[in-house]
Each structure stands twice: as structure tokens, then as C-alpha cells.
Amino acid sequence: MFETTDRVAMLLPADRPRYFMGIGDPEGILEVIEAGVDLFDSVLPTRTARSGAAITWQGRLNLRNARYARDPEPLEPACDCPACTGYSRAYLRLLSAHNLRFVLELTRGAREAIERGSFAAYKRDCLERLSTWDR
């Protein structure tokens, strides 16, 4: 899929936005951004939340695991979404808000890295952080 995206992106006009339908995992988002994709959408952040999991920089937290049942920590200490600023990991209902914020922050960082000319380093750092996911 990514090889095809790379090839197709090179054939498209550089002055037009490129849309990729259905990519929502952080690693996949970074791959298609690197290929030149500008827009994408996915149900993954909200679907993941409905299954009881949060997308975080510490990895994917499966909050149905017993170890989180009484965990007083926020989902993501550095996140400013309503789920993280107002509730503990023991509280599951705001996962969609958090997962959407995560993806928005991931792509905000990608935009800034592209403007600085350091997307490759940004992607490498993100993938390293995401490699610890609680799968």
C-alpha cells in the first residue's frame, strides 16, 4: 500500500492537495505524509476508543485491562483534551475525544516538521515513541 502511494503521489500535480481515504494509525499517517499526502480520514481513533483503547505516546493503552481499573493517572499527562485534563484512566467514556486530539497533535507536529525541513527526524522520533505500544 505504501509503495503504491509513493508511486502514485509522484504522478500527481505538486500544486494540488492529495487525499488518502482510510488511514488512521499514527505510523500509517506518517508514511503517507512522507509520500506527500495532505489530507486523510479514518474511523480508527473513534473505533479504537469504542473498543476501550487509547492512542498515546506511551503506546496503545487497553483500558479494559484490570491494571487500569483504579489507575488515577490521566491517559496522557501532556495532553490538553477534556479526557486527559478532567479524568483518570479508570474513566473510559472520553476516549474518542482523546484519540482524535492525539491524531490532530501528530499531524500538527508533522506540519511543523515539514516547515522546518525535518520531517524525517520527526517521523523517526514518533515511530520510536510509538514502538512501545501496549498491543
Ligand SMILES: [Zn+2]
Ligand atoms: Zn487526551
